Amino acid sequence: MLTVCVTSGKGGVGKTTVSVNLGIAIARAGRRVLLLDGDLGLANINVMLDVRPKYNIQDIVTGRRTLEQVITPTTYGIDLLAGATGIAELADLREPERQSLIRGLAGLRGYDVLIIDTGAGIGDNVIRFVLASDEILLVTTPHPTSLTDAYGTIKSILANESRSIKLIVNSVSSIKDARSAAERLVGVTDKFLDGSLECIGYIPSDGLIEKSIMQRKPHIVINPSSSSAQKIQEIAMRLIGKQAADSKKGFSRFLQRMFG
Template identity: 55%
Template sequence: MSGGPRGPGRRLKRMHSLCITSGKGGVGKTTLAVNLGIAMARGGKRVLLLDGDMGMANLNVQMRINPEFTIHDVVRGRKNLSQIVIPTEYGLDLIAGGSGIAELSELGEHERQNVLHGLEEIHGYDILIIDTGAGIGDNVIRFILAAERTVIVTTPEPTSLTDAYGIVKTVLARRETRGKALKLLVNCVVSGAQARDVAARLNSVTSRFLHEGLDCIGSIPFDPLIQKSIMAQKPHLILNPRAASARHIREVATRLADDRGIGIKNSLGGFLRALFGSG
């Protein structure tokens, strides 16, 4: 049973917000967001996925969901947030992205209030997973600033590592992010040794030049079955649950679902007020 809005009088759950981001596209960020969410849901967490990719929203595509409403409808005042939450067959819920969220940095007071109105109607979740766009755009940084924890996804490719360093540098340049938990997830590795080497190299550079290290949360081995699951629009954990890569995803999900030591906001409203500003 998926999470979702609760009726009046029910006790609010404390929600942990987690950003999944990357310095460049094509590193498997969205696929990991979907499958990590499914793994957490199967582990007993109530999970809400938020598509924060500006203008290129595709979480719903990977799950073969055609949303009737997106966050664009909320920005325009046609729906409130609780009306666009989509239950999925995978035990988690989805808020689909739309072009309207690309206007986030330019929202007027009226549009901002459309989003903020009724935020407290959505509660009962243990974890909010935000799949951001790639790169260092203002909207990506806004999501990172609003979330308690951020996972930066990279691959062993030199360009991916360079771009991962770029986003770490940009994030750490913002004073609000100092002391926030930045995690590293290395995707598409051929061995555990390669994953450790990639993490060590990136951690060495960030420690030397940015004076802050990165905590490697794990790695995912390269697996052609993952690409096949994308083409089939079915999550990898559903189609190939016994694959070694699926086991690695579940292990990472278990580590990320552990919210001990994290300052947790009380609801989705708390996260979105930090994201949009309270006006």
Template identity: 60%
Template sequence: MRTLCVTSGKGGVGKTTLSINLGIALARAGRKVLLLDGDLGLANLNVMLGIIPKHTIHDVIRGHKTLAQIVIPTPYGLDLIAGANGIAELADLGERERVQVMRDLEALNGYDFLIIDTGAGIGDNVVRFVLAADDVLIVTTPHPTSLTDAYGIIKTILAQEAKPLKLLVNCAPSPADAKRVATRLAGVTDRFMNGTLEFVGHVPVDSLIEKSILAQKPHLILNPGSTSARCIEQAATRLVNGQTPNLTSSLGRFLKRLIGH
């Protein structure tokens, strides 16, 4: 199972919406997808999906439920682990509790992709998620402050580990504008940092996306024929192009890297 971390330098760039819709695009392509809310301060995925979870990962950490018991099947072909607010507590667990949680994680097999929607910014928790994941998708917009913050998180990541990163430009006025943003960020990455930044696509400005957010329904479900929906599907295809996911669950490995054990 591949782990894909979706992150951004600032809030308000559409990261959570893209996490959901990329997951749906992958599920439509025949992949088994698990979506994890990695925003430690404010869990948003279940709200965006119009789902009220009975249990969250807190219940697992406190020993009330197993991880398999809190996985929520959604109507959209992917599964959800809601409310990861307490995942940092794993670092403070005793050995017995940690072993039990790891057993739960390893038991979650059969998924092709784990998509982690992180919080925005370059806080310690976000960086830990990013460094633990197999693949990292940076989401930005053409707005100057968004570009500055995207550069900041790229710099922060690559200062700790020279890993390949991927870029998606959201709310792009045109394909040409998106390409200019990607070229600018990739040029800075190549010149000043030991890493690579692969441009996987853009999503144009589309009022239908905002309407889908207000309706708490995924954009790809409500507006599958829109240009923006097709762009998301194309980006999802590029994200998995040439990859053969290992069906043996790597969620346990991911968490071990996350908490440093």
């Protein structure tokens, strides 16, 4: 199983929208995808997909439900492991709760790709998800404050471990803006940090994306011919082109790294 962590330096850059639409694009390529709402305590993927999960990740943490009972199928070819909206305790799991979660997740089988949509910023649970994953996708926009926060996140990740991070520049008005933003971040990362940053794509600014969010329907489903949807599709194909063949080993490695 390929584990992909989608994160960002700040909120409002489209991280969750990217996670959802990437997941659907990968599923359409024939992979079985599980989307984990890793924004513990402030989950919202279920809202974007317009699904109402009966149970969520808190039920695994507390041992009330099994993983199979908590996973929610969707009509878009992906399954959802929902987070727990408004439950503050999940935003900073203690060690007994982490151990309960690992026991619950240990039975996960049958998926090719696990996509984790983290909370924004550099909290402890975010860093744990990031460092445990095979692939790290950092979402930013060309806005200066977004780039500053993205660089802060890169520094925090690479201070823990030298890794390869993949960059997605979202909401760009032109290819020139996308390249400029990417080159700035790649340049300072190469110069000052122990790790690497690679831009694997950009997504044009598109009013249809905001409309799809308001309609609670994935953009790539209702606007598949749009330029932004096509760019998401391209990023998805680049991502799964490097998928590890040994899925059991991949998820086992993720659990070991996530929970130590």
